[in-house]
Amino acid sequence: MLRDLQDLLRKKLGDGLVVDDFKTEKLLPPGENYASTIIKVDAVVRRNEKADKEVLHAIAKMAPPSVYGREMYQSPLTFRKEIGVYEHILEAYKQLELESGFKEDETFDIGPKYYGSRLSLDPNAEFDDDAAILLENLMVRGYSCGVRSVGYDLDKTKLILKSLARFHALGIALKWKKPEEFEKLKIFMKPVDLKLDGSMMNSLKYMVEKIATDSVIGKYASKIYALNFEDLFDTLMAEPEEPWGTIVHYDFWVNNVMLHVDENSKPDDVKFVDFQMYMYLSPMRDLIFFLFTSLDGDARKDIDELIDFYYESFLAVLARMECDVTKFPREVLDKHLIEDARLELLHCLIMMKILTLDVDGEDKTNPSGILEYGGNELYVIRLREIMLYYVEKGWL
Template identity: 45%
Template sequence: MSNDQQELKTIELRELQPILSRTFGDQLIVIHYTTKNLLQPGENYGSTILSVHAIIKRNDESEKEDLYLIAKMPPPTEFQRQIFDSPFTFKKEIFMYENIVPYYQELEKEMGLKENEVFDILPKYYQSRLSLTSNVDFDDNAVILMENLRTRGYYNGERTKGCDLEHSRVAIRAMARFHALGMATKYKRPEYFEILKGRSKCLEFNTEEFEHFQEDMLKRIAGDSELSVYVDRCEAAVRDSFTHGFWTKTPDEPWSTIIHADFWVNNIMFHRNENGHIDDIKFVDFQNYLFFSPLREMVFFLFSSTEIISSDDHIEELIDLYHETFLAVLNRMGCDIEPFSREKFDAKLFTDARLESMHLFFMLKILTLDVQEIELKHENMKSVLMTYQGNQLFMQRLRKVILYFIKHDWI
């Protein structure tokens, strides 16, 4: 039996009623609940995601109700727990639900927004815990409970293709607003923002493993007939990205805020109204958010999670939309927008796109991974991720991104 197989744990949701009572009150009765794994390996790496169907009564005299939840719990292997530092990242995510987004909403209300106008970007939160034992800091019973958005018609895009233009516009606007609200907090509530910075630190990781990915990536580029002519430029950009672009680096001012830091297709959910128009968007999976440059995240989303990267016009449109939305939100929040002029924005984009290259290239390989083709399982996740070289779809996406970066002198 391999080490990965020995590490595999069975993750179960236990004692649901005490945690739900913190939302519904002490008279709540959980009559029955069932769970099932929601995502297969390759769709989520840092946690176990369970769908939960609970039958509850608010009190002895109430009617039965169906409650559909998502339970986010620790991943089943030690390899995953070490990479994602589960105790650290669970506490981070809970802080986002309980503190950061609610604070942004209160700040918006202070600036005159109505209750139905504030930034409602999270699924409904049904509380969390880190253990069932009071003197234990973190264990297998850690859980973050939230609404199962799928039961209300929310959906994700297809990760191997990315968002079309309609969905990309909605995502870009929401991302820009999220970034700008962090920026507004920095300027209007600097003492509180220092707390956010402290809670937005990057988890520690082994840079030696990233060196392995770096070498593999450059070999793929050098061996490709369309990209090999640019291998020197790619190598210089990847080396810069590896040396100067890590998430532990302090961002340059004024281009710093709180970013999601894992803003790809699986972590964005959309909803359509009865007329078929997108009327809402939610963000999920906040275990990696960072104090960082917002333009790094914009570049990452545009080139990892949209299907329109072959169109210069569409990319330019989305970049324009991001900048316009970002300025509009800052202006509405009473912040000085002069430091973020288009000229200064473009200069920062030129630098940030280059620094984001290694992260982007690596994630393209993961996003295009076919879990059936390579038989990815929790038991073999470590060996697969360390040795996987990417498929034909990965190379197609990589070519488009690199050729765009070359054309715009980003690398």
């Protein structure tokens, strides 16, 4: 239940704001969001007592309903991280661009409008049921996510990658131009405490067995067996090699990107959502994860060209921000691709389960059951694609 909406909105929209009425309902079906409860909020508001009424369309991100879910997704930390993006990091990027000569309407407007947040109504509580992050409901303006089991086509993928490159490059530009400010922002980049527990290990073992017994990729199972899962897991959050380190989303897949299309059904704008996992890593981590989880079948045929496109977009932003692009040679990017692809392999393989789940069928998920899910035919097809590409590129 969303309580005291007026007080929450006043933090961002001013003390004079009046909420005359509001209604809420669940925004997403079960199985479409795992780390929070998301509700739609339609509020009748006035900017002050004498102002005309207007309707505010928002969504409220609230804590998972179960204690298990809050512990699994480390809600007190992830909520603070997401608040940090809207209140500090995206604002820092905007200010940096303005100081670099960008006009207001040229700045990087990559997130939904932020209407306020809280961790509790109790000033003595760290986090409880009243925690909420209030954001613009982008769907009202025509934005939508792709179908997770299908992914984005080539045109949409290019628009997304151009924005992802800008997101990464602005982090590097801020680090170079305002190092003291960037260091202060690192408090929000604290990684979640990922653990290779029994459920995770069993899930990984199951995937290896699935690969080993497959008629197409079984012959490559030895390459997976050669990976030390414990060592890989221990290096997932290792500091990136400089100067490539930047703020990465680290949960960058089809459900966390929303697109707007014009009257000709051509994509013309993109928004990123769910900034709960971001941290300071190599930008290749986001790139690889997105390319292997969020493209449709035709776009996945052009992964090599899309990597080139991302790199060119990345350099273009750095150049406009007057950063030394010679510090980012292509041969070093290719080296990072190999290293980061190995780190992201487990991430991608586990994500394949979520991508191929049938949220309306018998494999509807819950926080405790995601890792135990056995997979379906589409899951096997996607496993094959990833493995064959990795083998072709020598990433295993």
